[in-house]
Amino acid sequence: MSAGAAAASQSLDLFSLGRAAQAAARTANGGRGVFACWRRLLPTGIWQGPPSAASAFVEEMDLVGLGGLSAACAAGANTFIATSLPMLIEATRRGMRGLLRLSAPAVESVEQQERRLAVLVDQVGAGLVLDGVIPTPEEECMGIPALLFIARCRLALASVPHVLVDLDRLGPKLGQLALGFGADELCGPIVVERALRLGDNVGNRAITRAEAAQLLRGAGLRAFERVAGGALEEFTP
Numbered sequence: 001m002s003a004g005a006a007a008a009s010q011s012l013d014l015f016s017l018g019r020a021a022q023a024a025a026r027t028a029n030g031g032r033g034v035f036a037c038w039r040r041l042l043p044t045g046i047w048q049g050p051p052s053a054a055s056a057f058v059e060e061m062d063l064v065g066l067g068g069l070s071a072a073c074a075a076g077a078n079t080f081i082a083t084s085l086p087m088l089i090e091a092t093r094r095g096m097r098g099l100l101r102l103s104a105p106a107v108e109s110v111e112q113q114e115r116r117l118a119v120l121v122d123q124v125g126a127g128l129v130l131d132g133v134i135p136t137p138e139e140e141c142m143g144i145p146a147l148l149f150i151a152r153c154r155l156a157l158a159s160v161p162h163v164l165v166d167l168d169r170l171g172p173k174l175g176q177l178a179l180g181f182g183a184d185e186l187c188g189p190i191v192v193e194r195a196l197r198l199g200d201n202v203g204n205r206a207i208t209r210a211e212a213a214q215l216l217r218g219a220g221l222r223a224f225e226r227v228a229g230g231a232l233e234e235f236t237p
Contacts, residue, residue: 014147039056083100150181168189191209
């Protein structure tokens with residue numbers, strides 16, 4: 001096969017997978033896309049992000065500095081981003097929204113990814129409470145590999161409500177593409193207002209609520225905002 005034919009074949013596979021994943025996302029959520037204002041509890045105990053943010057999250061890696069999950073809950077965290085299942089289980093038992101960050105190492109093959117996802121499917125089928133996954137590729141896996149992994153997550157985890165785009169990790173441009181590959185929720189620095197991306201602020205990845213809604217609608221999704229208590233309200237700017 002020529003290099004041109006191989007590239008065409010790869011593109012066909014990419015877009016076929018994307019269409020299938022996008023259809024699966026619409027089936028899972030009725031064509032709704034979700035965003036929220038987020039704030040993060042840092043290991044120092046300081047909050048990063050707007051005080052009014054509906055999604056107040058803590059990362060598993062920050063628990064040591066905070067003194068554990070009890071301390072995070074006491075500080076007001078309502079969402080837990082886990083990297084291990086035991087901590088995910090503990091968080092959901094405490095009434096937190098449980099999300100699982102799924103890494104995508106550069107050295108992992110497609111077959112290894114699919115086996116790892118199949119194990120998670122079995123665990124969800126056995127009763128694991130999981131509201132969403134956050135595909136998190138390594139730097140070497142940005143671009144097309146990231147989109148393929150997001151699509152595989154959506155197709156494999158049909159019973160998991162949400163596949164989230166980490167805007168802080170992927171940025172708005174790749175994040176927007178991810179919405180065409182099975183992702184249906186935006187997480188990260190979403191704010192009411194942001195400064196212009198000029199000078200020292202040129203690398204700022206924050207987007208406004210209106211911009212988040214525009215990204216979702218651009219992917220053919222109806223834009224809903226997650227508000228206090230976790231309820232979803234259709235966003236009408």
